[in-house]
Amino acid sequence: MPSSLSTPAAPASLSRTQRLRLWTAVRLGDAAALASRLAGRGSGASIRGQVLTRLDPDAFAELLQGHRVLAVSGTNGKTTTTHLLAAAVRAGLGAQAARLVTNSDGANLHYGIASALSQQPRADIAVLETDERVVSDMIAHARPEILVLLNFSRDQLDRHHEIKALGRSWRRALDAAGASGPTIVANACDPLVVWSAGTAARVIWVETDTVWHADGALCPACGSLLVRVPSAGRDRWDCPGCELTQPASDYRVDGGTVVLPDGTTVTPDLQVPGSFNVSNAACALAAAVEFGIPVEAALTGMHTVTAPAGRFATAQFGATSARLLLAKNPAGWAEALPLAASDPVVLAIDSVAADGRDVSWLWDVDYEQLAGRTVICTGPRAQDLAVRLSYAGVDHRVEPDLRTAITGAGPTVDVIATYTPFQALLKMVGLR
Amino acid sequence: MSPVEIVLVYQSLLGIYGDRGNAMVLRQRLAWRGIDATLTVVEPGDPVPSTGSVYLLGGGEDAAQISAVKGLKADGHLFDALDRGAVLFAVCAGFQIAGNTFTVGEQDDVIEGLGLLDVDTRRGPVRAVGEILTRWKRPDGSEYLITGFENHGGFTTLGAKAKPLASVEIGVGNANDGIEGAVQGTVVGTYPHGPVLARNPALADHLLERALGRDLEPLPLPELDELRRQRIAAVRKTGTRR
Numbered sequence A: 001m002p003s004s005l006s007t008p009a010a011p012a013s014l015s016r017t018q019r020l021r022l023w024t025a026v027r028l029g030d031a032a033a034l035a036s037r038l039a040g041r042g043s044g045a046s047i048r049g050q051v052l053t054r055l056d057p058d059a060f061a062e063l064l065q066g067h068r069v070l071a072v073s074g075t076n077g078k079t080t081t082t083h084l085l086a087a088a089v090r091a092g093l094g095a096q097a098a099r100l101v102t103n104s105d106g107a108n109l110h111y112g113i114a115s116a117l118s119q120q121p122r123a124d125i126a127v128l129e130t131d132e133r134v135v136s137d138m139i140a141h142a143r144p145e146i147l148v149l150l151n152f153s154r155d156q157l158d159r160h161h162e163i164k165a166l167g168r169s170w171r172r173a174l175d176a177a178g179a180s181g182p183t184i185v186a187n188a189c190d191p192l193v194v195w196s197a198g199t200a201a202r203v204i205w206v207e208t209d210t211v212w213h214a215d216g217a218l219c220p221a222c223g224s225l226l227v228r229v230p231s232a233g234r235d236r237w238d239c240p241g242c243e244l245t246q247p248a249s250d251y252r253v254d255g256g257t258v259v260l261p262d263g264t265t266v267t268p269d270l271q272v273p274g275s276f277n278v279s280n281a282a283c284a285l286a287a288a289v290e291f292g293i294p295v296e297a298a299l300t301g302m303h304t305v306t307a308p309a310g311r312f313a314t315a316q317f318g319a320t321s322a323r324l325l326l327a328k329n330p331a332g333w334a335e336a337l338p339l340a341a342s343d344p345v346v347l348a349i350d351s352v353a354a355d356g357r358d359v360s361w362l363w364d365v366d367y368e369q370l371a372g373r374t375v376i377c378t379g380p381r382a383q384d385l386a387v388r389l390s391y392a393g394v395d396h397r398v399e400p401d402l403r404t405a406i407t408g409a410g411p412t413v414d415v416i417a418t419y420t421p422f423q424a425l426l427k428m429v430g431l432r
Numbered sequence B: 001m002s003p004v005e006i007v008l009v010y011q012s013l014l015g016i017y018g019d020r021g022n023a024m025v026l027r028q029r030l031a032w033r034g035i036d037a038t039l040t041v042v043e044p045g046d047p048v049p050s051t052g053s054v055y056l057l058g059g060g061e062d063a064a065q066i067s068a069v070k071g072l073k074a075d076g077h078l079f080d081a082l083d084r085g086a087v088l089f090a091v092c093a094g095f096q097i098a099g100n101t102f103t104v105g106e107q108d109d110v111i112e113g114l115g116l117l118d119v120d121t122r123r124g125p126v127r128a129v130g131e132i133l134t135r136w137k138r139p140d141g142s143e144y145l146i147t148g149f150e151n152h153g154g155f156t157t158l159g160a161k162a163k164p165l166a167s168v169e170i171g172v173g174n175a176n177d178g179i180e181g182a183v184q185g186t187v188v189g190t191y192p193h194g195p196v197l198a199r200n201p202a203l204a205d206h207l208l209e210r211a212l213g214r215d216l217e218p219l220p221l222p223e224l225d226e227l228r229r230q231r232i233a234a235v236r237k238t239g240t241r242r
Ligand SMILES: [Zn+2]
Pocket: A219, A220, A221, A222, A223, A224, A239, A240, A241, A242, A243, A244
């Protein structure tokens, strides 16, 4: 094991009172989780976290103490990237893999993170998926060593009215952390990410295969229209109004390969599909290497990741074998739609809080690419999708019930779902 | 006869709420009737064509609003097109910039708009977010429900030259004053997206009829009737009536 990994985290320094309160909150959280499991309401992780953080409001900050933290955030790809990074670190730890804790279930708010940490009190290395809204708290309380920033795009605009506001909070937090702040691993192709990381002491830039550019029209620093300039066979972005420009990359995604800082090329042998996951893997690899994991070990670890929190999992619905894809926003759909190759294909749409209550994003997604195939529209907002598909000239039928829509769709079918129906599907097949 | 040109203006700046859907709906509703129609997408920096029949502005953030006003004023062709009778349909942030003034930023800086609608927008006491249902009086006097989703922090008040588009049954609308949208000549501004023309085909056809100067034949689409039935029922179940 590399020497940098054998360094244990500094132990937590909590007062007796704090320890007692935390211990009690953790026990009661566990009890609530057990009750929830016995009642058949899923894993209980969510209720555990909620009880825990309600009884000890400082649990998030306290539990983070005593950990060397690697955090992952961004609009899309957080869960998969967290799994890839955790697998890379686990491979690097070898026999000491029990030192690692991660929130592999995708519960990435304060209570979800607290819940995961409370389950492995002996672990001292934490790989944590972190919601965009929790990043600034994470920087302030966890002093993470590494923070991966994947991308920033429109998502649930009924809740996050301005995309830039989150970036502004990251800048403030990184600025306040100063030299003791995290090393950032960031997507150089995303102007909002680059600007948000602008106050960090140290950044490792990854040139990715980003397909979604619709939220990067204006310079986040000065409001000028960004321009794209050709550079070595591909475009890079630049602001004509100020000094913000696409930074020179340390790591670079090139097709299915990743070019390392020393110029060597590696090919991640991934079991998760799509070019966007190569970009996610490149970010995870950069973070792992920065943490002291050898490249080979990191790649070996990442190869083991198959269906992070159910994403890309294949499940049986009657005689139908369904591959489950999650798409939470237009950028996510732009990635997921080309993967869905089946005919028919099932698309599940909902609009409760976790999906975004406003489905106007349906018109930002290029459903026209499905022309020639049949779409089975399902979920509570199936009718909105049906109208969208009529205007797109795509054959479709509506079957509001999820299970009915998939069962009997054919021997194999690809299903793309927004957050709530995706979770419902995982539950139906026992993956959650 | 040359095709009817629908012009989607500055989609990358003003298109955050699926606003390109309105343009797609207009073009397709003409195509379904056998009327030749094209969709021109103009990005900032490109010249705005003055040959369009219907121009569309959508939703966007503060910096995008400022940039769009600057671009459209420098270009000038939108104003020419409206002078010769083209229709402008402006949604959300687009509605705000079509007016006299609007505000941006934490300091509420007042920015001069395009001056195409006699309205002014200032930051409201609360943000209006949610399903909205309004009553639009059509040119023939009949009433038509407009369903959509509103998401705006600005409250808009009408001057003497602008008339309301609709009255609010559920939702906030312009300024929680029972009024939604504004109409002035061939310029129509409104807050609901959804996109609004996908959910309200009669409004889409009205804009086209204004632009073409003639009536269009009805276009029955049972799927759309069902969507409207669902959305209207949903908002009446959960929303608070004025
Ligand atoms: Zn700039």
